[in-house]
Amino acid sequence: MSRRWPALNVRFDSPEPDLLALQGTVTATLADFNPTGVEECEGSWIVCFPTVDDRDRAARALRVATGGVAVAMSPIEIDDRDWAARSQAALGPVRVGGLIIVPPWQASSLRPSPSITVIRIQPSMGFGTGHHATTRLCLLALQSARVQGRSVLDLGTGSGVLAIAAALLGASPVTAIDHDPDAIASARENLALNGVADRVRLEEADFRRVSCLRGDLVLANLTGGMLTRNAAEVVRSVVPGGRLVLSGFAAGEEPGVLDAFVPPATLIARETEDGWSALALRVTAA
Numbered sequence: 001m002s003r004r005w006p007a008l009n010v011r012f013d014s015p016e017p018d019l020l021a022l023q024g025t026v027t028a029t030l031a032d033f034n035p036t037g038v039e040e041c042e043g044s045w046i047v048c049f050p051t052v053d054d055r056d057r058a059a060r061a062l063r064v065a066t067g068g069v070a071v072a073m074s075p076i077e078i079d080d081r082d083w084a085a086r087s088q089a090a091l092g093p094v095r096v097g098g099l100i101i102v103p104p105w106q107a108s109s110l111r112p113s114p115s116i117t118v119i120r121i122q123p124s125m126g127f128g129t130g131h132h133a134t135t136r137l138c139l140l141a142l143q144s145a146r147v148q149g150r151s152v153l154d155l156g157t158g159s160g161v162l163a164i165a166a167a168l169l170g171a172s173p174v175t176a177i178d179h180d181p182d183a184i185a186s187a188r189e190n191l192a193l194n195g196v197a198d199r200v201r202l203e204e205a206d207f208r209r210v211s212c213l214r215g216d217l218v219l220a221n222l223t224g225g226m227l228t229r230n231a232a233e234v235v236r237s238v239v240p241g242g243r244l245v246l247s248g249f250a251a252g253e254e255p256g257v258l259d260a261f262v263p264p265a266t267l268i269a270r271e272t273e274d275g276w277s278a279l280a281l282r283v284t285a286a
Helices: 018-033 052-066 080-090 104-109 133-144 161-168 181-193 224-229 231-236 251-261
Strands: 004-012 037-041 044-048 071-079 094-096 099-102 117-120 152-155 174-178 200-204 215-221 238-250 265-273 276-283
Touching (some): 004 052, 018 251, 044 071, 094 133, 099 133, 117 161, 133 161, 133 238, 133 265, 133 276, 152 161, 161 174, 161 200, 181 200, 224 238, 231 251, 238 251, 251 276
Parallel strands (some): 152 215, 174 200, 215 238
Antiparallel strands (some): 004 044, 094 099
């Protein structure tokens, strides 16, 4: 049976540059209510949640945070099969540096190339396909880090796309963590699609409660609120001298995220795309 996701259709009615600030407020507010995924449409977001209670509490919090101005919300339900069918028409290959993320049904149409690595991701309403700006930013940072032979830890793996990319780029070992069993199931399917099931360890756990796992490179594509609240736990997961990539937050949230991590980390690089940010940091001490 297909999974049905409680969701909010969040519609924006705000001109630039107010729209980016408004979307930053919405993103920061949603972080407290366990959103499992976002589908961005023109002028609106469809935001999925694991439970109806999470969705309804998120709607109430959004009304308070925005004052009900320039934002309209309506509760809906999204069927994975319906969304996958839409994806077949709407989702095409996404190129990020030397990587191409593609739905499985389009992989055969790509010509093999020694300079391109193809990653097959089965779309699911709950988890990322590589089409969101924050995923693209993390994939760019991952390629810049030169992970060959280095350990990589992916916090909140979702579809597993970042862990798969790390494994295909030669990282070892690679560990992917998520507290949601549906995310682990989605990631496991995608690991098999890409032939890396034996090269990525999946861990169903809350990263805030797992103290024994560390990586030379840690990827944390979460939310601004989750990152700032759990900065100490995220930093603890990085081997001293290692690198940390943070994303999942709007550009307006970047100063708050930086304040939470610097020090003990130091900023190496930052990138933005479509109003979203990613930060690469060096961790010298926990």
